[in-house]
Amino acid sequence: MAKKNSFSQMYRRVSGKLLSTFVTPQLLGESGATDKLSTAIKAQELSAAGVAAVVDAENGVTSSQPVCYILQNYSRSNALVLDSETRRLELPPALDSMDSPLLNEDASILFLQQRAQRNNFYPNNYTFPPRLLRLIEALEKNPELDIQLVPVTVLWGRAPEKEESWFRLLVTDSWATPSALKQLVNIGVHGRQTYLEFHEARSLRQMLNEALVKYPNLAPATYIVSNLTEYLAKQREVILGPDLSDRRNVVSGLIQSRDVQNALKQEVIRSNITPAQAEQMAAGYLDEIVSDYSPSSVRVFERGLAWLWTQLYDGVEVHHFQTVRELAEKYEIIYTPCHRSHIDYLLLSYVIYKRGLMIPYIAAGDNLNLPLLGQFLRGGGAFFIRRSFKGLELYSAVLKEYLHSILVRNTPLEYFIEGGRSRTGRLLRPRTGMLAMTIHSKLRGGGKPVVFIPTYFGYERLMEGGTYVGEMQGKPKEAESIFGLIQAARKIERIFGKVHVSFGEPVFLDKMLEQHNADKIRLTSNDQPLPEEASTAVNAVAQEIMQNINRAAVINPVSLLSLVLLSTPKHALDEEVCIKQLDTYRRLAEMAPYDERVEVTSLPGREIIGYGLKLKLIKRVHHVLGDIIAIEDNQAVLLTYFRNNILHLFILPSLIASLVQHNGKITREDINSVIQTLYPFLQAELFLKWQADHLPDVIDHVVEALIGCELIMDDGRETLYSPAPNSESYNQLGVLATPVKQSLERYFMTLALLRQRGSGRVTAKQIEDLSHLLGQRLSVLYEFNSPEFFDKTLFQSFIGALTQLGYIRLDENQVLFFDETLINMADNARLVLDEDTMNHLQHITNFSDDEVIAAIAALEKQKSRRKRSK
Template sequence: MSKSGFGQIYRQLSSKLLDLVVTPHVLGEVPTEPTTTEVNSQTEQPVQQKVVCYVLQNYSRSNALIVDGETRRLKLSPALDPLVVGDHKEKASILFLQHHDENNLLNSPPHAFPPRLLRLIEILEHHPQVDIELIPVTVLWGRSPDKEDSWLKLLFTDTWATPGTVKQLVNIGLHGRQSYLEFHQGQSLRQLIEFAKQTHPNLSPATYILNKLNNYLDGQREVVLGPDLSDRRNVMHSLIKSTDVQDAIRRESIRGKISMIEAERRAIGYLNEIVSDYSHSAVRFADMALTRLWTQLYDGVEVHNFSTVRELAKDYEIIYTPCHRSHIDYLLLSYVIYKRGMMVPYIAAGDNLNMPFVGQLLRGGGAFFIRRTFRGNGLYTTVFKEYLFNILSRNTPLEYFIEGGRSRTGRLLPPKTGMLAMTVHGHLRGRSKPIVFVPTYIGYERLMEGATYVGEMNGKDKESESIMGILKTLRKIERIFGQVHVNFGEPVFLDDMLKQHGAENIKIAKNDDPIPQEVSDTVNSAAHAILENINRAVVINPVSLLSLILLATPKHTLDEEICIKQLDVYRKLLTGLPYDARTQVTPLSGKEIIAYGLKLKLIKRVKHVLGDIIAIEDNQAVLLTYFRNNILHAFVLPSLIAALVEHNGSIRRGDLINVIRTLYPFLKAELFLKWKKDEELKDQICAYAEALIQAKLISEDSEGNLVSPAPNSEDHNQLVVLAAPVMQSLERYYMTLALITQRGSGNISTRQVEELSHLVGQRLSVLYEFNSPEFFDKSLFQSFIKVLTQQGYIRNNEDNAIVFDENFQNVAQYANLVLDDVTLQMLQHITTFSDEELKEALDAVAAQQAKRRLKRKKK
């Protein structure tokens, strides 16, 4: 038998054996085959022939067989078929960058050029009509990115070291089902040669191409494996010996009048409290456990726009900045990232989750723990910032929640910029890769913490996390929680934000150097951009749509046929005029959405001879406000247009635009809306008005005025339902305006208005069954007052009291264009206090706050 015939049999037999134990996961997009021959349309002669050659970094027969098997399965040019160009023939269409000379194992120079690469370059010089498409390929066995605490992991999983024959055999046996293969973007060998000659005339083309392809594949490998990490003990040792931490230890020794040894012991204690203990075994355990959990808990985990992340990971350090809706967020996002072949990020977790067993599991999955406040503890601050700087220096992906804590209302919370500021600070101390923030929307259809949130939204104190609380939550595993959606939003590039504020050239030398004002402005702008981009990636699911419609009706009920029509109108509005290109809308029809809500037991059907009625299930109304608030920002402009047209019967377009322009800064601050310029806003208002005309919810008269349908008609009732979502925001605004106006200029402080608004809001919600958690959310009142100040409607005098002029009172009058007389009178009545009543109310608030502080101290 000939040598080539034996080689074919050997290859086929090896492939069959590998097929039994290896099932590679193909990541990313599969390359398209290049056109084999391009023909000149006039001469009908071939112009250029293109052949494919796959590029692997290290010599490995098993890797070559895996690539060959996958190329055949995917109907691409087979990797181990001969590469033929003219009369030249290579044994295989595969190129190893680290050459392996089978005939000279001992004396082969370590940095020799791959002979096949040299031959291919020479072929192109003699065949100008030919090009060779180089397709780099990454093959990984197992996915351990660490070299920590276990020699077994070091021996048996894929790391940055090239495996020997024995280890590769073990890899195949142990990780055959956990192998990963990714085809990368093809590169023209001819173009690489020409570029090398133009830009690097002193280098041979082979040197340039070898370096470029090696660097490219190193970058791709890092995307999946992450950087080469040291073990936890060594990380802690390097941190404690760093100059900045040693300086902080000396300051702690002097300030606290303790020995250097004791001060260093404190610093080590802080590091033990903070530092992650990333473990591949913990990640693999979590992978198996969470796969089972999602299967039992959810109907599916839908992921959108992940291709954005994959592309960014090649050139940027990624910092995932998701919204925070549930404790599940930590696990869910890491699971989604891991399952798509990328390194699990290090996660900044609140120290309230550092509980026995649970804390260690989270730490093993990449969590590091952070205290809620650093105030008054300089040593802890320095230690934490140094650890964060260490993570950034190694280009490790990060994840933290820009809101700080979980939202109890379903809205995005105002940003907590501490972690963001420390990230920017660390980046300016020593830049490696540029940083990109990836805003991420997470949308649920039911919440594991739902019952707890309802209590907190009704004014109860927040429950502390505990093992018992987790066990109670786990009892709900058999319940169905619908689908969960993860949508990756438009990225925010840190360097772009720094440039906007003139901070691109600022350098920070030391851990404790203050942040200049330009950098502080960058942090605030980046935080708001991240939140706006989270909202732009909103997923409109069936539960949120049902909640939006049914909560807009007086008794939370609606005739089934009308409900179906309303759902279809909303879907048509969202698909025809989406909030953003990344917004996802449920494909279910109105009828299917109702069936889905019944399945989740969030709504019920009440049988009636004149037509069935759809109603919110008992005790679900408050919880459904949460899901309504997830999508409120996507409807607020059409809702405001509907409210203005319906309330006034007819309104000029110019008046409509002027009123919305006046109210928009408050809505933007509250809902993190995306429109920034007046013209952009005006165009959007006009577009929504046209969409509502097309939907026959409003009409246009001969003079161009927008007109409401006839009262009590079906179209009018639909318009009223659409108008409802914005009303509670406007009622809150008017309530706060009424409180300030009623006390008079210079007679009440900002803090007192915030406390009083919160107190009155709670009373309003109970008395008038608003079923809205917004009236318990103090941050919304704080945001409104902040915007009033920014817009120049109010200011604080030297006594810290609010002062205003008639311009402020004009804003309050806009309420007449939206709110009916009954609502205005009710709000006016509930916000009227005598001096004695005001003092009594504020004293009660102060006493309640003191009681809560005492309770927290005892814990």
């Protein structure tokens, strides 16, 4: 036996050395090997026998137990690669013996499918892994023994099967056990793209007990092999995605589908064309839309993006990805991120791919379907959609059918819930077109249950920053072009700080459909309209996604600096005061966290200032009485973007601070009353997560945190006081109170405008347009043109909230009507705004009918000019 073991070890070393010259395995997992293995196993020198320790993610080392690695298919090369990696990671080596007083196995590896099974065509000839049978027997004889089974996925390349050519079938990572020839080709072709993923360890004893309870009449090995085989197959699909057809076959199959054929017949009648012409039109639409996923393109993306992030950013930090990894096995994943930058979709695909999941197919606007770039993006999973296809019934039919085919095949999907990029840093109102098509598809049946993954991007610098500032100040939106991308590429030498990708609380579609009584609806074709219950569910899902994106926000140094300095009159603070304010905000975020998923920078105030200086966003003005920290010249407008990324996290503390500071003293009851009135409008604007009935508890929690930070005082009799004027705490309270005031001023201005125009004399659109124009005039109050006053959607959300709450109503002509309830709400603004501000707002909203007509005409002329320029 000793000679045999000696020979085996020599064979292993020689074979492993030879294989290592061709193979360079890469670990898949959330953050490399150590993070992924934190829930599996780690080697511990617990005994001379080399017994491994099972490691639990929460409780640490739990027990000393032998380890056995599970591979799906028999392969010597897979075993050698696994053995090499376990040794490199200082894990129990896969090809070393399982030395234990109760076991005598010459290797710690188990193949679910044995070599001898390749020629067996009948299930009855199935042979259980002999080592598994011996391990089960050892457990039955020794009740104190347990063995940890660690499933491992080994991939030679990450390309799903494509029905395209015999060569691709030979070199693609297939679902079947590879032949000797194919494995040699795999080593030669994919040796440098070999991937391993260690999955969570399982207790063999627990699986044995489950088998005995669930299937007492079956051999336990049947259940264990079946369970592990199914698990590894699912993990493989999660990484590779489903088998693919080539693009030509996809287009052909979609045209032949029942729903597209029906749409073709209708198009023939509607457009008075021949069936061949209609089919040619459909093929053209599909050629315009359909992705052309290419593993080789993905590999080029991976390498290029790895270089780009190194050149562009100080690092990419990922938060809460493990949630996604756990869901990918059982759910159809649909990523629904916010949209901050063109970098978003590249960044998200890169993060997903590097952590061992298949990258999603991405719904992209056809404005990105540029020469050369468009084809390259298709190779990375992009499919292109027109911004508007109203009246194009055939286009709508083929798009819906293509989307349905993606979902039925359980291919991950991604689309931006806002539709376009935010120019202000706030979340835009959701565009529900893709969401409605997704829900429509699932009501037709097929595929896994759907889960939406809200995703937050947090940047510290933006490549498009200068463009956004110009657009928010009235310049027309710049169209994407090769020239524009080249211009952006010139900025690569600049440092853009860190970027954060944070995955939010999942939204489960089945649960949302059930809540809105839409779970029993079944649709039979893609031209059926969504029933009312399903349409209601679409809007509810959209709101939930938006709120969950904000729940995953990241408070980074730049956003925190922006929030503090933009809240000061001159955008400057004494350095020591600034440090204390930053530390107070961090403390407040930790004492009264908005959500458990919110990430807060670990840098203290002094280091945050150093970080801002490094990025050249702020400057230090030296002074004999103490240095001053100020926003760099021409950076104030841009920094509003980063402030707005986290504004929702501090809006409730800001509102409470504003009430206490403005009134000097105020009862808790009055604070609750005012916030209950204002909250629906802030919630509509900032997608806040709390329901109205939870507000009292939330308010109490925030108040206690403000007291703990010594920003307000409590007399013990339900009355809150502001600190003494001109004290350090009073000044800190004033800075905290500022962020909410711009929203309150916009609300009061719109209310004053409604009051001045009168009930029944103006339409909703006219009020939105006038409020937008007045908002730009209101910016004169400030030292720079804040984008807040140029964002028309903020006024639209306020009018929408007023309508929903019953303060105003619309007739069939969209004319606004209201009563004294609205007037009384405007009068109550004195609790939150000072007299000078209210008088100014009332003054600028006071103009004649002729002035209104002239202003609206000028606005329409401006819109017409912009359309012609496009």
